[in-house]
Amino acid sequence: MLDIDFRSRKPIYEQLVDQIKEMIVSGVLKGGEQLPSVRVLAQQLTVNPNTIQKAYRELERIGYIYSIQGKGNFVSEKIEASNQEELKMVKENLQKLAQQALFLGMQSDELLQIMEEIIKDHQGGKRDD
Amino acid sequence: MIEVKKVYKSFQNATVLSNIDLQIEKGSIFGLLGSNGAGKTTLLKLIAGLYKQDRGDILIDKKPVFENEDIKQRFIFLTDIPYFFPHYTIKQMANFYENIYPSFSRERFQTLQDVFDLDLKQKIYRLSKGVQRQVAFWLAFSAMPELLILDEPFDGLDPVMRKKMKNIIIQDVAAREMTVIVSSHNLQEVEDISDHIGILHKGELLIKRNLDDLKSNIHKVQIAFQGSVPSEMLQQLQIVYQEQRGSVHLFIVKGNADEFSSYIKSFKPLLFDLLPLTLEEIFIYEMGEKGYAIENILI
Known part of the structure; x- marks a missing residue:
């Protein structure tokens, strides 16, 4: 499931946050689903439990998960878009990628088409729920 | 405790x-x-x-x-x-x-x-x-x-x-x-x-x-500018180490990454890359500041 690269420059807790985020965004982890306990994950990944705790706290802060005292951590049903920080970062990445695509010769209608498809998929997925 | x-x-x-x-x-x-x-x-x-x-x-x-x-x-x-x-x-x-x-x-x-x-x-x-x-x-x-x-x-x-x-x-x-x-x-x-x-x-x-605080307080920055690096920018940054490879400058900068990266970006660099340091690099630079530098010894 999660895969930590100990050779990476990226701090371990950031890797955890990013990977769990991705799993939530892609729907591998569904709303309401319980995340493995700190203890279990620490043992599975051989990662310091304090680091895992920190990653969970960060995910909670940015709204991807919520915790219930004594029960554990759960995936949020609906991720609040109110987190401006997070949104700003995504926007920057999007801009960077779009620039790169245009530089490499992608046509602007092709770029728009991709965006439209993503939007359509996202809305379609919502109707299915 | x-x-x-x-x-x-x-x-x-x-x-x-x-x-x-x-x-x-x-x-x-x-x-x-x-x-x-x-x-x-x-x-x-x-x-x-x-x-x-x-x-x-x-x-x-x-x-x-x-x-x-x-x-x-x-x-x-x-x-x-x-x-x-x-x-x-x-x-x-x-x-x-x-x-x-x-x-x-x-x-x-x-x-x-x-x-x-x-x-x-x-x-x-x-x-x-x-x-x-x-x-x-x-x-x-x-x-x-x-x-x-x-x-x-x-x-x-x-x-x-x-x-x-x-x-x-x-x-x-x-x-x-x-x-x-x-x-x-x-x-x-x-x-x-x-x-x-x-x-x-x-x-x-x-x-x-x-450890995470330590890592988030020191970064490796790669920058390239059209022309030379603005000296005003260099004065504002807390630079521990610098090196030049061709037109690309490599800096080890201390401080909050979000703050100094938006500051650097305001000078419109052609290239700007921010990398966290490995513990080994932190160790080497921190020790270097205290005069325990790595020097290539030629024998």
């Missing part, structure tokens, strides 16, 4: 440790790094109550450690060269540990036999260096200590065993909030499992911090 307060230690005329202040929370894994001869082992021996400090206090759960049997039976100090009684077998040594440590668990000892897969009737001195270390770990884990002090613990272990030992340490930290202090030159090894780091140099503790 372990508290080291303003501790000094010297041997004859040589001062080994001066003014060490340190706190280690319960359930934390503290990595102690340092150059050769920095005083790592001395500090560990002080915390373990094997040496007595010249000045200052060393407290575990608010009580002085030195000559304190009650505290000593709650922790294990795994020295860099494991010691066993001559001609003792693993079984005899385990019996000894069981007598000394009230928390020693036979059950745990037997469960761990699957991990180590050694014959209990073997005389320990006949085993290889690496296997002897495994025995030391086996006994330490079976004693279920509240605090585990490890001095260069992974020396001589193969990669599979290293991973296993780390995994068991982590399980004990997660399950029963064991506190761990681990010293090593192998930065990668310490980086993987620690949450807090201390860097010792010439008897002084240069840095003691949360």
Whole structure:
């Protein structure tokens, strides 16, 4: 499931946050689903439990998960878009990628088409729920 | 909790440790790094109550450690060269540990036999260096200590065993909030499992911090500009090190990444890359600031 690269420059807790985020965004982890306990994950990944705790706290802060005292951590049903920080970062990445695509010769209608498809998929997925 | 307060230690005329202040929370894994001869082992021996400090206090759960049997039976100090009684077998040594440590668990000892897969009737001195270390770990884990002090613990272990030992340490930290202090030159090894780091140099503790904070406070920045680098920008940044490779400038910058990256971006660089440092790089640059630089020695 999660895969930590100990050779990476990226701090371990950031890797955890990013990977769990991705799993939530892609729907591998569904709303309401319980995340493995700190203890279990620490043992599975051989990662310091304090680091895992920190990653969970960060995910909670940015709204991807919520915790219930004594029960554990759960995936949020609906991720609040109110987190401006997070949104700003995504926007920057999007801009960077779009620039790169245009530089490499992608046509602007092709770029728009991709965006439209993503939007359509996202809305379609919502109707299915 | 372990508290080291303003501790000094010297041997004859040589001062080994001066003014060490340190706190280690319960359930934390503290990595102690340092150059050769920095005083790592001395500090560990002080915390373990094997040496007595010249000045200052060393407290575990608010009580002085030195000559304190009650505290000593709650922790294990795994020295860099494991010691066993001559001609003792693993079984005899385990019996000894069981007598000394009230928390020693036979059950745990037997469960761990699957991990180590050694014959209990073997005389320990006949085993290889690496296997002897495994025995030391086996006994330490079976004693279920509240605090585990490890001095260069992974020396001589193969990669599979290293991973296993780390995994068991982590399980004990997660399950029963064991506190761990681990010293090593192998930065990668310490980086993987620690949450807090201390860097010792010439008897002084240069840095003691949360590892993630440490990493997020220093960054490697690659920048290229049309023309030369604005000197105004350089003055504002806290630059520890710089290098030029062709038109690309490499800086090691201290400070909050979000703040200085938006500042740098305001100068419209052609290229701007921000990379976190590995612990090894942090170690090298921090030591470099204190005059312990790496120089390429030509012979």
